[in-house]
Amino acid sequence: MSNADEATKRKPRGTGRRLHGAIAHKLGIAILSGEFAPGDTLSGEVAFSEALDVSRSAYREAVRVLAAKGLVESRPKAGTRVLPRSRWNLLDPEVLAWAFAGEPDMAFIRSLFELRGIIEPAAAALAAERRTRDDLKAIKDALAGMSRHTLATDAGRAADRDFHDAILRATRNAPLMVLSASIGSAVTWTTQFKQRARDLPRNPIPDHRRVLDAIAASDPAAAADAMRLLVDQALDDTQTSMMK
Amino acid sequence: MSNADEATKRKPRGTGRRLHGAIAHKLGIAILSGEFAPGDTLSGEVAFSEALDVSRSAYREAVRVLAAKGLVESRPKAGTRVLPRSRWNLLDPEVLAWAFAGEPDMAFIRSLFELRGIIEPAAAALAAERRTRDDLKAIKDALAGMSRHTLATDAGRAADRDFHDAILRATRNAPLMVLSASIGSAVTWTTQFKQRARDLPRNPIPDHRRVLDAIAASDPAAAADAMRLLVDQALDDTQTSMMK
DNA sequence: CCCTTTTATTACTCCGACATATTATTTTGA
DNA sequence: TCAAAATAATATGTCGGAGTAATAAAAGGG
Numbered sequence: 001m002s003n004a005d006e007a008t009k010r011k012p013r014g015t016g017r018r019l020h021g022a023i024a025h026k027l028g029i030a031i032l033s034g035e036f037a038p039g040d041t042l043s044g045e046v047a048f049s050e051a052l053d054v055s056r057s058a059y060r061e062a063v064r065v066l067a068a069k070g071l072v073e074s075r076p077k078a079g080t081r082v083l084p085r086s087r088w089n090l091l092d093p094e095v096l097a098w099a100f101a102g103e104p105d106m107a108f109i110r111s112l113f114e115l116r117g118i119i120e121p122a123a124a125a126l127a128a129e130r131r132t133r134d135d136l137k138a139i140k141d142a143l144a145g146m147s148r149h150t151l152a153t154d155a156g157r158a159a160d161r162d163f164h165d166a167i168l169r170a171t172r173n174a175p176l177m178v179l180s181a182s183i184g185s186a187v188t189w190t191t192q193f194k195q196r197a198r199d200l201p202r203n204p205i206p207d208h209r210r211v212l213d214a215i216a217a218s219d220p221a222a223a224a225d226a227m228r229l230l231v232d233q234a235l236d237d238t239q240t241s242m243m244k
Numbered sequence: 245m246s247n248a249d250e251a252t253k254r255k256p257r258g259t260g261r262r263l264h265g266a267i268a269h270k271l272g273i274a275i276l277s278g279e280f281a282p283g284d285t286l287s288g289e290v291a292f293s294e295a296l297d298v299s300r301s302a303y304r305e306a307v308r309v310l311a312a313k314g315l316v317e318s319r320p321k322a323g324t325r326v327l328p329r330s331r332w333n334l335l336d337p338e339v340l341a342w343a344f345a346g347e348p349d350m351a352f353i354r355s356l357f358e359l360r361g362i363i364e365p366a367a368a369a370l371a372a373e374r375r376t377r378d379d380l381k382a383i384k385d386a387l388a389g390m391s392r393h394t395l396a397t398d399a400g401r402a403a404d405r406d407f408h409d410a411i412l413r414a415t416r417n418a419p420l421m422v423l424s425a426s427i428g429s430a431v432t433w434t435t436q437f438k439q440r441a442r443d444l445p446r447n448p449i450p451d452h453r454r455v456l457d458a459i460a461a462s463d464p465a466a467a468a469d470a471m472r473l474l475v476d477q478a479l480d481d482t483q484t485s486m487m488k
Numbered sequence: 489c490c491c492t493t494t495t496a497t498t499a500c501t502c503c504g505a506c507a508t509a510t511t512a513t514t515t516t517g518a
Numbered sequence: 519t520c521a522a523a524a525t526a527a528t529a530t531g532t533c534g535g536a537g538t539a540a541t542a543a544a545a546g547g548g
Contacts (some may be wrong), residue, residue, distance in 0.1 A: 018531070029359075046432065046500065055533045057301060060500085061308045062262065062353075068312035068338070077498045090422050091335050094312075111417045122362040173355045175334050176362075179423070183334075233534040263501065288529060299502040304531090320530045321510040 023062035026052075028095065031071050033080055033102040042072070042080045055143035069095050090172055091182045100189040115237040116183050117228065118225060120164070123180060124211055124227035125220035127170035142166050147205050163208060167215070168229075187234070207233065209241060263298060270296075272339065275315050275326055277346035285323040286316070313339050324386035335426045345432040353434055356478040360427050362474065364408070367424060368455060368471035369464035373415035379414035383456055388411050391449050401432060407452060411459070431478070451477065 030036050042048055049059035063080055070089040074080035089095055099108065127135070145159030164184055168177045175230045206229050214222035274280050286292055293303035307324055310316045314333040317430050318324040333339055343352065370377070389403030406426055412421045458466035 057532065061305055064305045064308045065312040068309040089336060090419050092333060111419050114417055115419050117368040125494060173358055175355050175359050178334050301502065321528060
């Protein structure tokens with residue numbers, strides 16, 4: 001190919017993302033947004049890589065990433081096809097990010113909150129049973145961080161995530177932890193939308209404190225109830241802010 | 245296991261699995277089994293690919309797959325390092341399969357059943373609320389398939405999976421579906437261990453029918469209770485069979 | 489008309505080299 | 519003596535091409 005084209009071959013490593021990662025990101029968004037529908041077969045690997053002006057290796061590695069997440073499947077002669085949605089690994093953090101990169105689907109967001117509404121109260125109950133003193137301290141510290149910053153700031157949202165993460169860690173259940181971490185990051189996207197539309201609707205500290213108190217008291221039922229309140233309220237806030 | 249294909253490296257395909265897939269499988273098992281601990285850095289790309297007697301491209305694509313699942317991270321000069329367990333995407337079906345490829349960890353299995361015990365009753369309740377007539381028919385058909393075959397056969401286990409899948413589809417919640425599909429496949433591995441150690445402990449049809457009846461009656465609470473019974477019982481069976 | 493065999497297209501695999509980025513080392517200055 | 523900056527070393531990242539295996543379609547035979 002033509003050399004000395006350093007200008008045309010611009011480096012996409014703005015955030016330390018590699019080339020194949022950037023391609024996977026691009027294709028992932030295209031698939032999640034419906035630009036490539038399930039059943040569609042992507043044009044050949046030579047054609048596509050030339051269209052993107054990247055090497056075949058980079059394109060192939062990107063396809064491997066997508067295939068690892070269940071988005072596509074490439075078979076000899078048949079080409080690379082987009083798999084049906086049921087095969088997609090929607091819980092993968094990157095897939096989740098791609099889903100929210102385009103215009104977020106309200107039904108999908110509601111599904112996520114519904115799942116969160118199932119997971120988090122149960123997690124709070126488990127945490128109430130198994131928490132150690134260190135777990136309790138971590139939860140308490142996160143709550144203190146929340147009261148120092150508002151949810152409109154990055155620090156405040158980080159503290160909110162820490163609060164939920166600390167509870168998850170107290171469950172001593174690894175699959176539960178990774179699951180809620182995925183959902184939590186997705187929910188973070190939506191809360192960013194939320195605070196964009198409207199400033200914080202109410203003081204979240206008392207509700208969080210109720211969860212903490214129930215876990216401190218080793219009361220699983222109360223912890224689950226308190227957490228259920230918290231999640232339902234978050235869904236309501238998100239919905240109303242997206243309505244307007 | 246058969247390792248005759250190890251000698252003839254010319255045709256390394258094992259039933260449709262590509263070379264990079266085989267490498268990813270091998271490395272994935274090595275990581276999940278603890279052979280490579282978090283923080284360990286794999287030997288260089290050239291060294292490792294030569295040790296495996298494969299090209300660098302095949303090895304690199306395998307590493308891309310592992311990186312997509314959060315198992316490793318490759319950085320220039322620093323090498324490819326195994327990420328901490330918290331970054332692993334344990335809900336990925338392939339990762340789950342790798343986790344069960346070695347000797348299964350009882351604590352991990354219990355964690356999975358615990359998660360299943362949270363998810364499935366809630367899913368049954370949602371299904372009871374939203375099921376259509378077609379959903380009900382699918383559940384009924386699956387149950388009929390279960391009564392035709394025993395759980396000791398492949399067909400019987402397939403029918404059991406169909407039963408749970410049909411319920412999940414009735415929830416109209418995509419993330420919930422893929423999540424339970426992952427867990428379900430993992431649980432299938434354990435049931436294979438179970439029936440290997442001992443034949444089926446009891447007739448599972450009546451318990452499943454209770455779930456079906458509750459969903460048919462659109463009774464969420466009853467559906468959740470019936471499903472809870474089912475899952476708890478499955479855990480008990482697995483535990484007792486692994487004890488002996 | 490259906491099944492088997494053949495053919496051809498296609499994507500996977502492998503190769504070797506160059507470019508790049510990160511880290512470790514060394515050197516210089518305070 | 520310590521710290522910071524510049525340099526060097528090395529593994530990763532990237533590239534295009536050639537060979538091979540496998541599948542889908544077409545052709546031939548039953």
